[in-house]
Amino acid sequence: MSETPKLKRCEDVAPLLVFYACDELTSEEREQIVAHLAICDGCRAQLSEEDALQAAIDRMPQVADQFESSGVLLAQCRSELSESLDELSAPKVKEGWQPFAWVRAWMALRPGWSAAALLLVGAIVGTQAIPWLPVNPGNGGGSAVKVYAAPRITPDTLNKMAVSGINFSRPTGKIQLQLQAEQPMTLSSDEDDADVRRVLTFVISNSDRFDAGVRLDCVEALRGAASDEQARAALLSAARKDQNPAVRLKALDALRDMAGMPAVRDVLLEALQHDANPGVRVEAINLLVRAIDSGSELPELAPEAPDSESPVQGVAPQALPFPGKDSEQRILRALDNLRQHDSNRYVRLRSAAALRQIAQQDMQ
Amino acid sequence: MPLSRWVLALADNSGRTSGSAAALATVTSLPNLDERALVSEAQAGNRAAFEDLVRRYDRDVLRLALNLMKRPEDARDVYQEAFLKVYRNLHRFRFECSFYTWLYRIVTNVCLDHLRRRQARPEDQAPEIHPNRMEEGPRDFFDYQKEHRPTLDPERSLIGKEIQSRIVRAMERLSPRERVVFEMKHYQGLKLRAIGDALGTTEETVKNSLFRATRKLRNELAGLR
Numbered sequence: 001m002s003e004t005p006k007l008k009r010c011e012d013v014a015p016l017l018v019f020y021a022c023d024e025l026t027s028e029e030r031e032q033i034v035a036h037l038a039i040c041d042g043c044r045a046q047l048s049e050e051d052a053l054q055a056a057i058d059r060m061p062q063v064a065d066q067f068e069s070s071g072v073l074l075a076q077c078r079s080e081l082s083e084s085l086d087e088l089s090a091p092k093v094k095e096g097w098q099p100f101a102w103v104r105a106w107m108a109l110r111p112g113w114s115a116a117a118l119l120l121v122g123a124i125v126g127t128q129a130i131p132w133l134p135v136n137p138g139n140g141g142g143s144a145v146k147v148y149a150a151p152r153i154t155p156d157t158l159n160k161m162a163v164s165g166i167n168f169s170r171p172t173g174k175i176q177l178q179l180q181a182e183q184p185m186t187l188s189s190d191e192d193d194a195d196v197r198r199v200l201t202f203v204i205s206n207s208d209r210f211d212a213g214v215r216l217d218c219v220e221a222l223r224g225a226a227s228d229e230q231a232r233a234a235l236l237s238a239a240r241k242d243q244n245p246a247v248r249l250k251a252l253d254a255l256r257d258m259a260g261m262p263a264v265r266d267v268l269l270e271a272l273q274h275d276a277n278p279g280v281r282v283e284a285i286n287l288l289v290r291a292i293d294s295g296s297e298l299p300e301l302a303p304e305a306p307d308s309e310s311p312v313q314g315v316a317p318q319a320l321p322f323p324g325k326d327s328e329q330r331i332l333r334a335l336d337n338l339r340q341h342d343s344n345r346y347v348r349l350r351s352a353a354a355l356r357q358i359a360q361q362d363m364q
Numbered sequence: 365m366p367l368s369r370w371v372l373a374l375a376d377n378s379g380r381t382s383g384s385a386a387a388l389a390t391v392t393s394l395p396n397l398d399e400r401a402l403v404s405e406a407q408a409g410n411r412a413a414f415e416d417l418v419r420r421y422d423r424d425v426l427r428l429a430l431n432l433m434k435r436p437e438d439a440r441d442v443y444q445e446a447f448l449k450v451y452r453n454l455h456r457f458r459f460e461c462s463f464y465t466w467l468y469r470i471v472t473n474v475c476l477d478h479l480r481r482r483q484a485r486p487e488d489q490a491p492e493i494h495p496n497r498m499e500e501g502p503r504d505f506f507d508y509q510k511e512h513r514p515t516l517d518p519e520r521s522l523i524g525k526e527i528q529s530r531i532v533r534a535m536e537r538l539s540p541r542e543r544v545v546f547e548m549k550h551y552q553g554l555k556l557r558a559i560g561d562a563l564g565t566t567e568e569t570v571k572n573s574l575f576r577a578t579r580k581l582r583n584e585l586a587g588l589r
């Protein structure tokens with residue numbers, strides 16, 4: 001370890017007085033300087049100047065004292081740092097490849113030029129490029145290509161819709177439906193015949209959801225389409241199950257021309273025997289008589305249930321017209337049963353009249 | 365002048381503190397017993413640990429930045445930049461020195477960068493704020509009232525103000541490094557060795573900077589007495 005050289009001359013001591021004043025010398029250097037100051041007035045005077053300078057520096061007011069006293073600046077700094085840290089901590093959104101990003105940037109900054117450029121491009125494409133487009137030779141003859149739109153009425157629409165209006169014209173058979181669904185819509189049998197039928201049959205088949213007046217209108221509207229299997233099934237269902245007797249009556253009336261069909265006849269017979277409303281029973285009688293009068297070939301009915309109506313009393317089955325024809329036998333038995341036991345007088349009278357009418361026809 | 369916590373820590377780290385300061389450093393460094401764990405937590409990505417570290421030293425950082433930059437907006441920039449650098453580079457800290465030393469090194473480097481930039485483009489800079497010069501501005505009623513204290517010597521007061529304004533002028537002529545060393549020595553109370561640690565240089569270099577800075581101040585004050 002080298003020994004500190006002796007500080008005897010003023011030119012050696014003077015540069016160290018600065019550090020002597022601010023206490024940055026080793027103890028050895030300090031001792032030597034103290035020894036020199038004891039014998040040197042010049043260096044002592046210089047040290048006093050250094051001390052004065054140190055004192056002046058120490059007395060200097062600080063900018064930090066002025067701004068930091070309130071703590072506002074520190075609070076601002078902390079807040080800004082916290083925000084910056086949030087940004088740094090947040091996961092970076094990976095930007096995918098963006099084709100033509102520079103074009104978009106250019107256009108965003110120059111809206112006027114962009115509009116002009118787009119117009120120019122549009123004009124060029126419209127006037128120059130379209131004639132060069134290849135024409136499909138298979139479609140060159142101008143033959144029309146039928147494009148079928150997807151059905152507008154979905155099962156979901158059916159479940160949520162309400163019928164706000166039904167317009168139909170008997171002479172032309174045109175039907176127009178106004179529906180309230182998520183989007184109000186109008187269906188016409190001219191354009192959406194399948195959808196119109198779907199809506200009508202849905203309304204008739206879901207009597208608990210729709211008003212009786214609407215159901216009546218729907219049955220009336222479907223009258224012309226009774227030959228359609230789907231429509232007929234809906235009418236049969238209405239005639240059998242609808243809560244409203246007017247609707248059942250209307251449904252039976254709509255099936256008037258189909259009375260010769262087994263399913264229709266089954267429903268007529270069922271109405272004849274079990275419908276609670278006398279008007280419906282009378283209508284069923286009329287339709288059955290009409291079917292027999294018209295001479296239509298009545299196919300066999302479904303076998304009679306053992307616990308069904310008791311045999312017609314007073315008229316023996318073998319004495320009834322159309323012997324061997326079980327279906328007619330069943331109708332006659334049912335009519336005879338009504339004639340004797342129906343609670344409604346008019347029904348009893350109408351049943352007796354029907355039996356006579358059938359008997360007369362048979363005689364002829 | 366009260367010694368800030370990190371000054372004491374730096375002094376403690378350099379191992380050359382005087383008696384009272386050393387004792388104080390021992391007391392104030394007690395909460396730092398878990399600082400290593402705190403730094404490790406922050407290195408592992410614990411945001412709360414990092415913010416705890418920030419709150420331990422940011423008051424001193426801001427004070428240093430304010431005194432060096434002389435403008436609050438620049439001091440805010442220094443604060444932000446320094447702590448964001450700490451945050452980004454914390455994983456590189458290997459505990460080879462104390463966290464304070466490492467932080468101080470970053471802060472002084474940021475300050476030096478700002479001062480050098482300011483020196484390179486003085487035309488872009490707003491004027492610095494000096495408490496002395498503010499006194500030269502508009503005064504309120506009390507500034508004009510007669511001073512009745514018998515100890516006050518108006519002539520000495522005037523000379524004192526003149527000295528201070530000359531020191532301010534001289535400070536503006538210091539190089540960025542001289543300014544940082546001067547500030548750290550006289551207003552942060554650091555030993556030259558600790559300043560050398562913070563600036564990443566030798567004590568001898570720091571000594572030279574301080575000597576040059578003091579010489580410039582003395583020259584500015586020459587002829588005043």
